[in-house]
Amino acid sequence: MFAALSSVMGLSVGVAKVTTTLYALDLGADEAMLGLISGSQSVGVLMMSIPIGLLVERFGPSRLFVLGSLVAGAVYAALPSVPSPVFLLACTTAISFFMPMRFVSLSTVFMQQLETVGEGKAGWYRGTHMAGMFLIGPVLAASLTRSLGFPGTYRLIALTFLLTVALSPLVLGRYATRAAPARSLRLANVRSxxxxxxxxxxxxxxxxxxxxxxxxxxxxxxxxxxxxxxxxxxxxxxxxxxxxxxxxxxxxxxxxxxxxxxxxxxxxxxxxxxxxxxxxxxxxxxxxxxxxxxxxxxxxxxxxxxxxxxxxxxxxxxxxxxxxxxxxxxxxxxxxxxxxxxxxxxxxxxxxxxxxxxxxxxxxxxxxxxxxxxxxxxxxxxxxxxxxxx
Missing domain, CATH: 1.20.1250.20 (MFS general substrate transporter like domains)
Structure with missing residues (x-):
């Protein structure tokens, strides 16, 4: 089940990345705007990864994973409502702030489950994710945008985020929280x-x-x-x-x-x-x-x-x-x-x-x-x- 959840997550991200590039080109984005849109997908990840790690320690991975999936999925569904490169840039930036809730949560559970399944399976998590993200997703995105158009493809991406929410209790529910009390989310703790x-x-x-x-x-x-x-x-x-x-x-x-x-x-x-x-x-x-x-x-x-x-x-x-x-x-x-x-x-x-x-x-x-x-x-x-x- 862990592999299924990781595969769906990788597939959805792979489809989303390629679809966003194709959509930006379709909207007439120039080279500078394409660069901004590409970079915007990392802004929130760089800023939020450590704070989300602290929140996972405090609240556990399940609630954060569900929240991040629901918000990111909703933004993807709304993304084609305003056909503008600037709006696309704003949406991709917003999504980047919620994506760490998903993969930091899953990585945390993976670390714990590795003790059970054995270190010989260490590459499976990244492998299932990357197969969807880099091999299947890009090919699928080109076919989906041709058959469904950009609005239909983004709605399908949003549905895959809902699918991961449905699968998440079967995987994240296995996580055993640490006995020690977790620290609150403060700037000093982020620096630590x-x-x-x-x-x-x-x-x-x-x-x-x-x-x-x-x-x-x-x-x-x-x-x-x-x-x-x-x-x-x-x-x-x-x-x-x-x-x-x-x-x-x-x-x-x-x-x-x-x-x-x-x-x-x-x-x-x-x-x-x-x-x-x-x-x-x-x-x-x-x-x-x-x-x-x-x-x-x-x-x-x-x-x-x-x-x-x-x-x-x-x-x-x-x-x-x-x-x-x-x-x-x-x-x-x-x-x-x-x-x-x-x-x-x-x-x-x-x-x-x-x-x-x-x-x-x-x-x-x-x-x-x-x-x-x-x-x-x-x-x-x-x-x-x-x-x-x-």
């Missing part, structure tokens, strides 16, 4: 959550790795199509296929390699995934033909998939130690921050040195992470087992 990154070495190392991984993934997704067209001289369709090549191995790793991570251990998996990712980025940065770019994408998906499983298992253990809601909020902040960094800074650097050259810079970054991990293995070693007090 950020201070965890300074004081907790284990948490900080996971967040740094997550930031780097999401930066690479975001840059690849944003710029591999123009890189393929400019460097390899392929069509837009062939260049778009590079996303699928990377996405397939990424999701394959999430679904199949959890047991490998458990057997081999986090330290070796991190070393291997750093090396694999650095090598893949090197191939992408030096390739001049389609097939080497495809090979680089396949290797990158595999490396990032292994990295994601290792990070998810570590973050779950840290959550059991310091508070799952708090850690889920921090984790939800770090990932989008890395994605925003990869797309914006990568684009700026790429404009000066060439987009493909950015892959070489990123390869050097992961090479540095590999060197640091070898010199200080405790940074990427398995975290301490949580105390059984929960």
């Amino acid at each position: 959550e950020l201070a965890l990154l300074a004081h907790d070495v284990e948490l900080r190392s996971v967040c740094v790795i997550e930031f780097a991984a999401q930066s690479v993934n975001s840059f690849f997704m944003f710029f591999i199509i123009p890189i393929g067209m400019l460097v390899a001289g392929v069509t837009a369709a062939d260049a778009s296929g590079l996303l699928a090549w990377q996405g397939i191995t990424f999701i394959f790793a999430l679904f199949t390699m959890g047991d490998l991570v458990s057997r081999v251990g986090h330290e070796r998996v991190y070393l291997g995934s750093f090396a694999l990712t650095a090598g893949a980025l090197l191939v992408l940065g030096l390739s001049r033909d389609l097939w080497p770019l495809r090979a680089g994408g396949l290797l990158l998906g595999l490396g990032l998939g292994l990295l994601q499983i290792a990070n998810l298992t570590r973050i779950a253990r840290i959550g059991a130690r310091v508070g799952r809601g708090k850690v889920a909020g921090l984790h939800a902040l770090v990932g989008p921050s890395g994605g925003l960094f990869g797309s914006t800074v990568g684009g700026l650097v790429g404009r000066s040195f060439g987009l493909q050259t950015m892959f070489l810079f990123l390869s050097a970054l992961f090479g540095l992470l590999l060197v640091m991990a070898r010199r200080v293995p405790s940074v990427v070693a398995s975290v301490r087992e949580p105390a059984p007090a929960e």
